[in-house]
Amino acid sequence: MKPDLFEAPDYYHLDDLLSEEHKLVRNAARAWVKREVSPIIEEYAQRAEFPMQIINGLAEIGAFGPYIPVEYGGAGLDQISYGLIMQEIERGDSGVRSTASVQSSLVMYPIWKYGTEAQRKKYLPKLASGEWMGCFGLTEPDHGSNPGGMVTNFKDMGAHYVLNGAKMWISNAPFAQVAVVWAKDETGKIHGLLVERGMEGFSTPETHNKWSLRASATGELIFDNVKIPKENLLPNKSGLGAPLGCLDSARYGIAWGAIGAAMDCYDTALRYSKERMQFGKPIGQFQLQQKKLAEMITEITKAQLLTWRLGVLRNENKATSAQISMAKRNNVDMAINIAREARQILGGMGITGEYSIMRHSMNLESVITYEGTHDIHLLITGLDITGLNAFK
Numbered sequence: 001m002k003p004d005l006f007e008a009p010d011y012y013h014l015d016d017l018l019s020e021e022h023k024l025v026r027n028a029a030r031a032w033v034k035r036e037v038s039p040i041i042e043e044y045a046q047r048a049e050f051p052m053q054i055i056n057g058l059a060e061i062g063a064f065g066p067y068i069p070v071e072y073g074g075a076g077l078d079q080i081s082y083g084l085i086m087q088e089i090e091r092g093d094s095g096v097r098s099t100a101s102v103q104s105s106l107v108m109y110p111i112w113k114y115g116t117e118a119q120r121k122k123y124l125p126k127l128a129s130g131e132w133m134g135c136f137g138l139t140e141p142d143h144g145s146n147p148g149g150m151v152t153n154f155k156d157m158g159a160h161y162v163l164n165g166a167k168m169w170i171s172n173a174p175f176a177q178v179a180v181v182w183a184k185d186e187t188g189k190i191h192g193l194l195v196e197r198g199m200e201g202f203s204t205p206e207t208h209n210k211w212s213l214r215a216s217a218t219g220e221l222i223f224d225n226v227k228i229p230k231e232n233l234l235p236n237k238s239g240l241g242a243p244l245g246c247l248d249s250a251r252y253g254i255a256w257g258a259i260g261a262a263m264d265c266y267d268t269a270l271r272y273s274k275e276r277m278q279f280g281k282p283i284g285q286f287q288l289q290q291k292k293l294a295e296m297i298t299e300i301t302k303a304q305l306l307t308w309r310l311g312v313l314r315n316e317n318k319a320t321s322a323q324i325s326m327a328k329r330n331n332v333d334m335a336i337n338i339a340r341e342a343r344q345i346l347g348g349m350g351i352t353g354e355y356s357i358m359r360h361s362m363n364l365e366s367v368i369t370y371e372g373t374h375d376i377h378l379l380i381t382g383l384d385i386t387g388l389n390a391f392k
C-alpha cells in the first residue's frame with residue numbers, strides 16, 4: 001500500500017469551531033492512525049483478520065469509552081471529541097471504527113447507563129483498557145430491521161436465568177470476553193443480559209466470506225440453555241428502548257466516522273488527479289474530474305457542519321433519535337457515493353489495494369446497512385415529520 005499522505009480537508013474552517021481539547025484529541029487519533037493503522041490495514045483486510053495488536057493503541061487514544069466518566073476508566077470527553085475520534089479511526093478503516101464503536105456505545109454505554117454500580121466497577125475499567133473486548137447481540141437470523149420480533153429468551157429458574165436463542169452478524173463476537181445480549185423474559189419484555197465467554201452452552205462461531213468490513217471480526221452468538229447468574233441482568237432499563245438508546249450513541253459515532261472515510265477517498269483522489277497525466281495534462285485539469293472533486297468537497301463540508309451541530313445538541317442533551325438518524329443516513333450515503341466517484345478518478349489503480357478507496361467502498365456497504373438500514377432511517381425521518389408510522 002502507498003504511504004499515508006493524508007491531509008484533512010477543512011473547506012469551511014471547521015477547526016475554528018473546535019476547542020483546543022477537541023483538536024488535541026483529534027490530532028492524537030490522526031497521528032496514531034497514520035502510524036499504526038495505515039501501514040498494516042490493507043494486509044489485514046485482504047486476510048480478513050482483525051489486527052489484535054492495535055487494541056492497546058485504541059485504548060490509549062481514548063477510543064474505548066471516550067465519554068464514559070474517568071472514574072470508570074473512560075476518557076471523560078464530550079460528544080464532539082468522541083465524534084472526532086470515530087472520524088479519524090474510520091479514515092483508516094471502517095472495520096477498526098466498528099470495533100471501537102461496539103466497545104464504547106454498544107457495550108460500555110449500556111453497562112454505564114442501565115447497569116448496577118457493581119457491574120460498572122467490574123466491567124468498565126477492563127473494557128476501557130482493552131483488557132476485555134465486548135460485543136452486542138441484538139440482530140437475529142429472522143429479525144434484523146425489526147428487532148422487537150426477537151425470539152431469544154430467558155426463563156427465571158429461581159437461583160439463575162436460562163438463556164436460549166441465537167444472534168447473527170455480531171461484530172467482535174469471535175474474540176469478545178463479554179456480550180451484551182438482548183432477550184425476552186417470560187412476559188415478552190426485552191432485557192439486557194451480560195453473557196461471558198466460557199459460560200456453558202455459549203458459543204461464538206465466526207462468519208466468513210465477507211467482502212466488506214474484512215478487518216473486523218463478525219460472528220454468531222449461540223445460546224443453548226446457558227445459565228446466567230441473576231446479577232448479570234442490566235436492571236435499570238428494559239423494553240426495546242434500551243437497545244435503541246445504545247444505537248443512538250453508536251449511530252452518532254457512525255455519522256462522524258463516515259466523514260473520515262469520505263475525507264480519505266477525496267484526499268486520495270485529489271492528489272492522484274494532480275499527478276496522473278493523460279493527453280499531456282494532469283487529469284485534474286479536465287472539467288469532468290473537477291466536477292467530481294468539487295461535488296465531493298461540497299458534500300463533505302455539508303456533512304461536517306451537520307455533524308458538528310449534532311454534536312453540540314448531544315452535548316446539551318437535546319439531540320433527538322430522529323436527528324441522529326438523519327445524520328447517519330446522510331453521511332454514509334455521502335461517503336459511499338464519494339468512494340465510488342473517487343475510485344473512478346483513479347481509473348484502474350482505483351480497484352487495487354495500493355490505495356484505500358476500494359476498501360472504503362466495500363466497507364461502507366456494511367455501514368449503510370448496519371445500525372439501521374438506509375431505508376429504515378428514512379422512515380424514521382418520515383415518521384418524525386409526518387407523525388404517521390410507516391412501520392405498522
Ligand SMILES: Cc1cc2nc3c(=O)[nH]c(=O)nc-3n(C[C@H](O)[C@H](O)[C@H](O)COP(=O)(O)OP(=O)(O)OC[C@H]3O[C@@H](n4cnc5c(N)ncnc54)[C@H](O)[C@@H]3O)c2cc1C
Nearest residue numbers: 136137138139144145169170171366369370371372373375
Ligand atoms: C458487518 C456487519 C456487522 C454487524 N454488526 C452487528 C452487531 O454488532 N450487533 C447486531 O446486533 N447487529 C449487527 N449487524 C446487523 C445489522 O444491524 C443488520 O444487518 C441490519 O439491522 C439489517 O438487518 P437485516 O440484515 O436482517 O436486513 P433486513 O431487515 O432483512 O432488511 C432487508 C432489506 O429490507 C428493507 N426493509 C426492512 N424493513 C423495511 C420496512 N419496514 N420498509 C422498507 N424497507 C424495509 C431494509 O431496508 C433492507 O434493504 C451487523 C451487520 C453487518 C453486515
